[in-house]
Amino acid sequence: MNFEYMKNFMDSLTEWIIPGNSVVIYKDGKKVFEYSSGYSDLEKKIKKTGEEQLYIYSCSKVATVTAALQLYEQGKFLLSDPLYEYLPEFKKMYVKDGDRIKAAENPITIRDLFTMTAGLSYATNTPAFEKARKLTDGKMDTRTVIKCLAEEPLLFEPGARWNYSLCHDVLAVLAEVVSGMRFSEYMKKNIFEPLDMNNSYYHTPNDVIISPQYIYEIQDTKNIVELQQKEHTTGVVKRAYGNELVFGENYDSGGAGIITTVDDYAKFAAALANSGTGLNNNRILSSATVKLMKTNQLNEAQRKTMNWRRLRGYGYGLGVRTLIDKAESGSNSSIGEIGWGGAAGATIIADTEEKVALFYAHHMLNPQEEYYQPRLRNVLYSCL
Structure with a gap:
């Protein structure tokens, strides 16, 4: 193994527009590479170390679906079960149909939550969220928010298509209901502690300082070649606020709530790559369940609506992208390689065939995923 290409690629990103980045790679259960480039604080020229606490946004989803699959393994639910059997507020749903609203013909199933096919959206400036803020005096506990969310009409009939949404936030509430534990506490006891992830949290402890977060604000072009040619600090500004997808102090976001370090979350990636067994030999999932997790769950019609360019050649398993066509993807x-990304540049990759795991992160919203994510994967496998 030679990771010179990985080092060079990461340096090229920080020479471009990314303020700083870090990566940890495991192969066969052993850490084989770690590296940081650039700055955690661009203005103060504080070097990136990889020990910074970061918002990983939607990379949280991979841990959320893993936690939910633990409960599936315990017989707490079936994927085919209607969601309303556990969350009654989803019993009678309505669907937008042009300018009118009609009753849904099919119930949302638990599989629909895992696979982003429930008909939900990521819209948060809605009457449902305003109602939840009033009911909770702004504290926005997860259960109340999701009860209010169920009052919103769906975008489409459950199961009709794929749409990125708050499905995994609802899945977190399902986990709360069937486990009898607050979701953040369940995650601590069943994911973080078993894998020795001692620097992973929901909500920020008083003694933890989050690394500065940036945003790339250039909106005048979507052409990645043009973007690469700009000065690397052009449009990159420090962001003064935190994670807006954590809606309140009591909201345990299944879709975006984890705060962690690159080294910590790489331990989780390594457990998935080792078919559910962590570096310390603690098992968080069975190998059979990991196989199910990485099996494409979308039919052809659903997959056509998962049309992000960086996901060409990928299907969607139980909460993760999964490679199904090497020729189409160019990967x-x-x-069966699985993973996902986050809104500020976190990326997880796990491969049970090669037993390789990667967790990479920068901390910049509008993170240029179309550019760096597919290249990052290709560079990783070239290094092996």
């Missing part, structure tokens, strides 16, 4: 990774 040199293995069939």
